[in-house]
Amino acid sequence: MDLNTVTSYRRAASRADLALAPGEALLAGGTWLFSEPMPDVTGLVDLQTMGWPDIEETDGRLRIAATCTIARLVAYGEEHGIPLFGEAANALLASFKIWQTATVGGNIVRAYAAAAMTSMAVALDADAIVYTPDGGERRLPVAEIPTGDGTNSLGPGDVLRAIDIPARALRSRAVLRKEALADHGRSGAVVTGRVDADGSATFAITAATLTPQVRRFDALPDPGSLAHAVGSADGWYTDPLGSADWRRAISLVLAERIREVLR
Secondary structure, X not given: OOOOOOOEEEEOOOHHHHOOOOOXXXXXXXXXXXXXXXXXXXXXXXXXXXXXXXXXXXXOEEEEEOOOEHHHHHHHHHHHOOHHHHHHHXXXXXXXXXXXXXXXXXXXXXXXXXXXXXXXXXXXOOEEEEEOOOOOEEEEEHHHOEEEOOEEOOOOOOEEEEEEEEHHHHOOEEEEEEEOOOOOOOOOEEEEEEEOOOOOEEEEEEOOEOOOEEEEEOOOOOHHHHHHHHHOOOOEOOEOOEOHHHHHHHHHHHHHHHHHHHO
16 A cells, blocks of 8 residues: 655664654554555654664574564574474465565564464564663563554564574474464464473463463473463453454363373
């Protein structure tokens, strides 16, 4: 969609360039920004020109730039044996053409309940690195970014720089399962499960709840304990793509299927 109110465009090259003037909006992939009228947007500030490396590897973590495209992340996962990246991308109702443009950071910051990159990041205990307008930065779990379906915890002037995934999570056994009411519909429930090297287990519910719900266990739980933990989650919601009761029920089923795989 043409944004016919836009009269300025500039390429960001430094932290100072990220300070927005009235009416300016940050542009990463633009798949949401150009999807509907934005009458209040009069200028665009391009984040892609910041030159952030898409993916950086260290011994302790994997850093994924906010400007990394979903396609690049999926390719990295295929190259390095991390199938969860591709599985999460396929939980997103989007074509491969969208993958070429949509960014990991944009999907997370948009904070829709069914945001597939949020599902991936929460499943792997990712932290967000956020640039603050005073020139500093803060770190918080990606699970704490969404505050509702389409709202987030970032303040005015905050910019998501990257997400960090700890190496221990990348080395874990991780499983993602999703369900939708239509064969090619948006995911109504996404559940992930992970068992780390120390035997501890983490299950996360996304898409079915307004905000990510994370449940941790010292070891892989028995069916009853897992069902209680998942069933007691907050934020089940109803929309045209599923009722709250259905989302809760199918999440219980998906969690148990994951538990069986991880046994």
